[in-house]
Amino acid sequence: MLSRRILSPASISRSRREFLQGGLGLISASSMSGFGLPMSRRLVAPSPKTILVTFGGGARDSETFAQEGQHNIPHLLGELLPQGTFFSQVVNAGILGHYVATASIITGTWERFDNFIAAPPPNPTLFEYFRKGLRRPSTDAWVIAPSNGFQRIGSSSSAAFGPNFGAGVILPKRLLSAALHDGRHDSDSLAHLLQDNYEMPVYQPAESEQDRELHLNMLESTLSVSVADFVRHAQTLDSADELSIFITGQLMRQHAPSLLMLTLHDMDIAHAGAYSLYVDAIQRADRLCAELWNMIQTNPEYKDRTTLYILPDFGRDSDEDPAGNGFQHHRTGGALARTTWLLALGPHIRQNAVVERPIQSIDLVPTIGCHLGFSTTSPGRCIGELL
Amino acid sequence: MTPDRLRADDFAPYPAAGRGFAVDHLEMLRRLPMAICPSFLQQILVLDTSFPAEVSSLQRQCDAIEHLEQGKFAALVSPFQHLSIPAHLEESDWVQSPAKFITDLTAYLWSSSQIDAFRSAAQKLFAAIQDSTLYPHRLTMVVFGRDARTTGTPLLTKLRPRGVLLTALQTQDMPGQIFEVFSRHAKESQEPFAHWYVDGGEPWTQEFGKVPGAVSISYPALDDLRKRTLAKMEEVTTGGSGGAELMRARLTSMNAKDLDAGSVTEDPVLARFYTELFTESSGPQLFSTSFVQWTGRELARRAQPRTLLLRYAPRRRYQPFNEMLRTADPEGVDPEGSLRDAEMGAYYTWIEMSRIASSGKNTFIAWVEGTSQAILAGSSAPGGTQCDTALRLKDALDAFG
Numbered sequence: 003m004l005s006r007r008i009l010s011p012a013s014i015s016r017s018r019r020e021f022l023q024g025g026l027g028l029i030s031a032s033s034m035s036g037f038g039l040p041m042s043r044r045l046v047a048p049s050p051k052t053i054l055v056t057f058g059g060g061a062r063d064s065e066t067f068a069q070e071g072q073h074n075i076p077h078l079l080g081e082l083l084p085q086g087t088f089f090s091q092v093v094n095a096g097i098l099g100h101y102v103a104t105a106s107i108i109t110g111t112w113e114r115f116d117n118f119i120a121a122p123p124p125n126p127t128l129f130e131y132f133r134k135g136l137r138r139p140s141t142d143a144w145v146i147a148p149s150n151g152f153q154r155i156g157s158s159s160s161a162a163f164g165p166n167f168g169a170g171v172i173l174p175k176r177l178l179s180a181a182l183h184d185g186r187h188d189s190d191s192l193a194h195l196l197q198d199n200y201e202m203p204v205y206q207p208a209e210s211e212q213d214r215e216l217h218l219n220m221l222e223s224t225l226s227v228s229v230a231d232f233v234r235h236a237q238t239l240d241s242a243d244e245l246s247i248f249i250t251g252q253l254m255r256q257h258a259p260s261l262l263m264l265t266l267h268d269m270d271i272a273h274a275g276a277y278s279l280y281v282d283a284i285q286r287a288d289r290l291c292a293e294l295w296n297m298i299q300t301n302p303e304y305k306d307r308t309t310l311y312i313l314p315d316f317g318r319d320s321d322e323d324p325a326g327n328g329f330q331h332h333r334t335g336g337a338l339a340r341t342t343w344l345l346a347l348g349p350h351i352r353q354n355a356v357v358e359r360p361i362q363s364i365d366l367v368p369t370i371g372c373h374l375g376f377s378t379t380s381p382g383r384c385i386g387e388l389l
Numbered sequence: 390m391t392p393d394r395l396r397a398d399d400f401a402p403y404p405a406a407g408r409g410f411a412v413d414h415l416e417m418l419r420r421l422p423m424a425i426c427p428s429f430l431q432q433i434l435v436l437d438t439s440f441p442a443e444v445s446s447l448q449r450q451c452d453a454i455e456h457l458e459q460g461k462f463a464a465l466v467s468p469f470q471h472l473s474i475p476a477h478l479e480e481s482d483w484v485q486s487p488a489k490f491i492t493d494l495t496a497y498l499w500s501s502s503q504i505d506a507f508r509s510a511a512q513k514l515f516a517a518i519q520d521s522t523l524y525p526h527r528l529t530m531v532v533f534g535r536d537a538r539t540t541g542t543p544l545l546t547k548l549r550p551r552g553v554l555l556t557a558l559q560t561q562d563m564p565g566q567i568f569e570v571f572s573r574h575a576k577e578s579q580e581p582f583a584h585w586y587v588d589g590g591e592p593w594t595q596e597f598g599k600v601p602g603a604v605s606i607s608y609p610a611l612d613d614l615r616k617r618t619l620a621k622m623e624e625v626t627t628g629g630s631g632g633a634e635l636m637r638a639r640l641t642s643m644n645a646k647d648l649d650a651g652s653v654t655e656d657p658v659l660a661r662f663y664t665e666l667f668t669e670s671s672g673p674q675l676f677s678t679s680f681v682q683w684t685g686r687e688l689a690r691r692a693q694p695r696t697l698l699l700r701y702a703p704r705r706r707y708q709p710f711n712e713m714l715r716t717a718d719p720e721g722v723d724p725e726g727s728l729r730d731a732e733m734g735a736y737y738t739w740i741e742m743s744r745i746a747s748s749g750k751n752t753f754i755a756w757v758e759g760t761s762q763a764i765l766a767g768s769s770a771p772g773g774t775q776c777d778t779a780l781r782l783k784d785a786l787d788a789f790g
Contacts, residue, residue, distance in 0.1 A: 070546075097499045114500045118634045271707075275672030275679030278729035279707055321740060325508070327686060328737055330672070335504045 048307045050348075052370055054128075054263040055294065056107060057287055057314035058100045058148075059270030060332050060339070064321070065284050067343060074284050077292035078312070078345065084354050085295075086310075086347035087387055091360040094316040094340050098332045101151045103315040103363075104265060109158065110367030110380025122154040126379065128367045129169035130157055132261050135376025143169035143261040146249055148242045152265065169261070172220065172253070174245045178236055180217035181229045195236055195245050225252045243268045243283070247290045251297050258303035266290060272318065275330050295347065309348030309373070311366060317342050346388055357387050391479060392426040393419050399484045406437040406444075414451045420462070421454075422469035423479060424494065424507065425514070427487035434487060438661040440582050442693035446520065453518035465517055468510035472503050488641065525695055526750040528574040528790070529742045530567060531685075533701035533731030534757040535590070537724035544757055545764045547736040550773045552753070552766030553789050557779040560761055566782040567698065568595035573783075574696045575600045582658070583695045587684045589677035590702025597698070604659065606684075608677045608702070611663055614648045616717045618667040618674050623714045640668040662691070675713045676704040678727050682734030689741035699738060700758075701731035728757075739766065752790035754782075765789045 065071040067090075072079055096106045099117025106113045109125040129143040145156050153176075157168025178195055221232055239245055243266045250264050269283035291312055298304040319326030320338040332339045344361070350373070364382035371377060372384040395418055400411040411418065411433050418426060432439070432447050439447075454462070475497060483490035498504040534544075545554065560566075575584040579601040586597035588607040598605030608615075621643065625636045643664070645651065650660035666687065672679030678701055685699045703722035705713070713719070735755040743751055749768040756763040763785075766772070770789035780788070 095502075099499075112502070114502075116496075116500075273671050274675055275670075275682060276676050276704070276707070276726065276730050277733035278723075278726040281729070282726075321737065324744065327683075329733070335499075335508050 049260065050350075050374060051258075051260045051304055051308040052262070052374065053294070053298065053308060053310045054108075054366070054370075055291060055310065055312045056104055056263070056265045057269060057312075058104060058265040058267040059272065059283070059314070060098075060100075060316045060318045060342070061269055061284055061287075061314045062318045062320075062329060062338060063343075065281055065329070074281055075288040077288045081292050082295055082312075082345060082347060086345050087352050087355040087357060089344040089346075089357045089361055089385075089387075091358065092313060092342050092344045092363055093360055094342065094363045096364075098316050098335065098339055100267070100270065100315055101155070104147075104152070105155060107313070107315060107363050107366060108155065108263065110364045110378055110382045112364060118151070120151045120154050122157060122159045124159050126158045126160045126163040127156070127168065128263075128370060128378075129261060130160070130163035130167040131367070131371055131376050131378045132374065133169075134163060134167040135371070136374065138260065140170065141257050142259050144253055144257075144259050145169045145171045145263045145265075146246050146253070147171065147173060147263075147265045148175060148246055148267040169263070170224070172224075172249055174249050175242060177217050177221055177232070177249070178245065180214040181221065181233050181236075183214055184229075195239060195242050224256065225249065226256050227252055241268050241283070241286060243286055243290055247293060250294065254297060254301055254304060258301075264294075272329050273331060275327070277329060280329060306349050309346065309351060309370075311344060311346050311370075313344040313363065313366070314342045315363070316340060351388060355387075361385055390484070391423055392421050395419050395426075395484070402485060403434055404437040407433045407435070410436055410447075414455070417451055417455050420466075422466050422472075423474050424469040424472050425466075425511070427483045427490040427494075430484060431487040431491060435661065438657045440658060440662075440692040441580065442582075443691050446693075449520055449522070450515075450518050457517070461517070465510075465514045468506060468513075472498070472507060472510075473501065492638075524693075524745060524747040524750060525578065526574075527695055527697070527742055527746050527752070528570070528786075529697045529699075529738060529751075529753045530571070531699045531701075531731075531735040531738055531753075531755040532567070532758050533735060533755070534728045534759060535701070535724065536703050536722075536759075537728035539728065539757060539760055539762075544760075544762060545732065545735075545755060547732065548739060548755055548764040548766070551739060552764045552772055553770040554775040555763045555765055555780065555785055556761065556775060556777045558756065558761045558763050558785065559779050559781045560756075563756070563758075563782070564593040564595055568593070568597065570783050570786055571597060571603075571696055571698055572600050575603055578602060578695050582692045585688055585692065585694045585696070586698045586700075587681055587688075588700045588702065589681040589704070590700075593700070603696070606663070608680050611653060611666070612717075613652060614650055614663055615667055615674055617648045618643070619714050619717050622674065623711075626711055626714060643668050662687070676730070677702050678704040678730035678734060681731070682737060685734070685738045686741050689738070689745055693745050697738075697742065699734075701727060701734065703727045704730065752786060754786065754790075756782075 063071065066075050094103060096103060096112035097114065097117060102113050102115060102117040105123040108128045109123045111125040113123050113125065115121055115124065132138060133143055147155060153171055153173055156171040157163065157165045218229060221227055221229060235248060236245060239248065246264055246266065250262065253259060253262065266287045268286055269280055271283055272280035295310060298308045298310060316332060317339045318329050318332045319334045320336055321328040323334045323336045325334040362382060364380060365385050368378050368380045368382045369385040369388050372389055395415060397412045397415060400408045403411060418429060421429065436444060474494065478490060478493055478497065481490055498507050581602055582604060584600060584603035586592065586603065586605040590607070591609060592605060592607045597603055618640065621639055622636060625639055645660040645664040648664050650664045653663060654660050666680070666684055667674055670683050673683050681699050681701050685697065688694050688697060703724040704727045705719040706721040706723045708719065739753050742753060752767040754763055754765045765785055767790035
């Protein structure tokens with residue numbers, strides 16, 4: 003009989019570390035001292051910007067940072083990782099559903115609400131802490147999320163915070179859908195950008211004329227792009243994630259927000275059981291992360307003042323876990339599904355470093371708070387290596 | 390109600406086979422914790438449409454629990470008893486609707502952070518009552534790669550460490566060769582549902598289904614069931630409300646009668662199996678590659694075949710999800726994507742069949758259709774090796790299987 007080997011988070015982390023150290027010659031956290039910039043440089047640094055990218059879909063080690071998956075992420079490995087600090091053991095101890103897990107990341111609290119209901123998180127979000135704590139305007143924090151279920155993620159239902167302190171939420175598919183509604187454009191040729199999957203089926207949203215007007219208004223006033231140009235550009239894109247990156251770029255050019263969160267979701271096609279499509283989406287996310295970093299470095303508003311955090315919301319089930327069906331789902335709650343990684347890049351981030359100690363995905367919000375100077379009530383801990 | 394209050398009368402609405410089984414094991418069921426008793430009832434409830442291997446497996450598990458020493462039993466069920474379960478779940482009609490209880494309990498365990506404790510307890514319990522049966526020799530053959538360009542990409546990488554890479558398989562009349570070894574192996578047992586041929590496209594013309602104890606199915610043959618499932622899925626997506634949970638609930642609530650599985654088979658066991666291939670999965674409704682992999686998985690877990698032949702065909706090209714729901718008969722296929730899907734599927738089949746195989750009694754071959762390359766894993770096939778000798782399939786199996 004086949005032994006039912008269950009991976010531990012430590013062994014997952016070890017496998018990543020061994021590959022990274024062997025293949026890239028990275029240094030480990032234990033060999034580092036004095037993370038971050040000297041105080042003198044911090045004092046003269048321009049106001050910082052933060053961009054958070056999550057992979058909503060979960061990506062496993064075996065298709066990313068494990069040796070067998072390295073060919074899928076040449077940009078993350080070859081371009082971005084040498085410029086940043088890599089955490090090889092990020093544990094998600096919460097619910098492994100994309101919306102609730104993303105909400106947990108941005109509230110810094112293990113949220114427990116129903117993953118399949120588009121409800122605002124009960125705990126304050128990163129955007130609310132940021133805007134209230136630093137008295138930032140509404141145009142300074144944005145979320146770009148591909149799925150309908152994410153429309154409430156910009157702010158919480160917390161009485162002390164709420165929408166007045168929340169982020170603007172852009173759902174690119176809704177924008178595109180609104181832009182195509184007038185029938186003047188070839189919607190069939192853009193259907194691939196409206197793709198969704200088993201976990202987030204696209205519904206025929208009961209959008210009113212007013213909803214559509216709001217979306218079109220957002221296109222023209224917020225993103226400063228005409229409907230025709232938006233559709234024209236969309237026709238050059240291959241996937242919903244590419245559309246999200248396009249909108250991110252537009253937002254960065256128009257408003258240069260200080261806090262931006264983006265969820266790449268193509269890889270959740272894995273739920274359909276087609277391994278090739280799942281891997282294609284990982285390769286696309288890898289390329290888009292590099293494009294985003296390049297956008298940051300070529301935009302004077304962002305260059306040398308932006309911290310980029312990239313992390314999957316969680317992993318996916320292990321091939322060997324008898325309770326699952328391998329890469330297809332994230333339902334077992336096994337170690338491989340709960341353990342993922344974080345890559346951080348930015349002017350105050352140590353380059354070419356690997357941190358092996360476990361951290362939790364809810365640690366990110368208090369860490370960003372510590373870095374930017376606002377407090378949170380998150381039970382997570384500040385990640386010292388990122389301060 | 391809690392399990393300790395179960396009475397024989399509670400099972401009166403169950404089909405005969407399940408009713409008899411439940412009454413025979415009533416004392417054991419009464420001793421089970423609330424968190425797992427419905428899982429046993431869910432299997433008992435459908436016993437009359439279960440494969441013989443499923444019935445035997447459940448029987449052995451229940452016998453093993455009944456024979457556990459009291460202290461060990463108490464230690465194994467104790468973690469389940471420490472789980473908090475909401476009163477409304479205990480008060481629900483979990484005896485007649487165990488599947489709903491399990492769905493609701495799972496959601497609750499996740500939201501209350503008890504899922505890891507449940508998972509750990511379940512692993513320990515099932516390890517303690519693990520089947521120690523000596524399984525018969527199993528033969529698995531997976532065929533994939535039809536019409537795909539195979540040059541420039543390393544093939545069979547996941548399986549290579551598990552067996553011998555055959556580089557010069559003699560593939561003249563390969564369908565005939567495969568039929569020959571299928572039939573030869575199937576002679577070892579003529580039990581119903583012991584041998585299976587599953588094809589993701591138009592099946593080979595050899596009469597696999599006429600081999601005693603064999604079942605032959607294909608994606609096209611189940612097309613009507615698939616289309617009825619797609620129609621139900623589209624109803625949900627166009628309904629304007631609900632979500633993935635609603636879709637899953639709608640699908641799992643459908644039975645063989647709802648899908649008119651009787652139009653495909655008169656056998657109630659097969660009718661339920663074919664129905665659940667589409668209603669309890671995600672992927673087979675859209676992609677033939679997912680259908681073949683999932684069917685292989687379900688067969689390994691349920692029918693536990695002695696002979697299993699899975700053949701992949703090129704799946705449809707990827708389109709937006711809703712478009713795929715709408716167009717059940719697509720134009721265009723993706724042979725190269727299908728090749729990659731099937732490679733992973735073949736690896737998963739190897740894992741699944743290894744779980745139900747005794748040491749030295751598991752022969753597995755994955756052949757890349759249209760090439761002379763295959764991986765053969767068996768008792769005499771050292772992992773990670775290569776054989777460049779020209780061999781017919783039967784000779785390769787005799788040498789390494």
